[in-house]
């Protein structure tokens with residue numbers, strides 16, 4: 001783990017940054033189970049509220065606590081981990097600048113997982129993973145068209161729909177749909193379908209939600 005100065009910057013904290021309110025579902029320390037950073041421990045900050053309602057969504061983003069950034073910071077700092085993932089819900093519905101300033105001043109590396117419907121200001125984050133949902137919402141525009149990682153849940157949609165979008169991203173992942181309610185056989189069929197598509201389209205990489213197999217968040 002890279003060194004992280006948790007005290008640095010505290011004296012420079014802006015009171016309005018510390019008071020900024022966020023709707024938080026949960027904050028927890030776990031290993032990223034999917035995509036480029038799979039296997040690397042992170043602190044996950046899960047925000048409430050989403051502007052989409054995907055039928056497979058496994059997050060109860062309607063149940064959250066409203067917390068000031070100073071409390072979010074205190075929760076994050078309980079964990080010995082210098083990497084943060086903002087997830088949701090849709091994190092970009094929030095003004096992340098105040099929280100990002102507080103965390104950056106303490107040496108944290110900030111990533112986001114977003115549905116891409118809201119443009120991300122330059123310099124706000126260190127890693128941008130867009131997971132578009134236009135296989136379900138073809139009329140919802142993807143505004144964040146550049147980033148580090150494009151991660152698409154594969155449910156049989158034509159990959160050509162990403163031809164333009166993927167140009168803005170360095171890493172391209174297809175991820176099978178994992179349904180907590182489905183049988184092992186049905187989830188296995190979904191994995192097999194995605195694996196077959198990646199074999200035929202090797203410019204995409206397979207991403208598996210390994211944390212689901214482990215039974216952790």
Ligand code: SF4
Nearest residue numbers: 050052053054057089
């Ligand atoms: S965009 Fe993500 S958080 Fe929002 S409903 Fe879809 S899967 Fe859930």
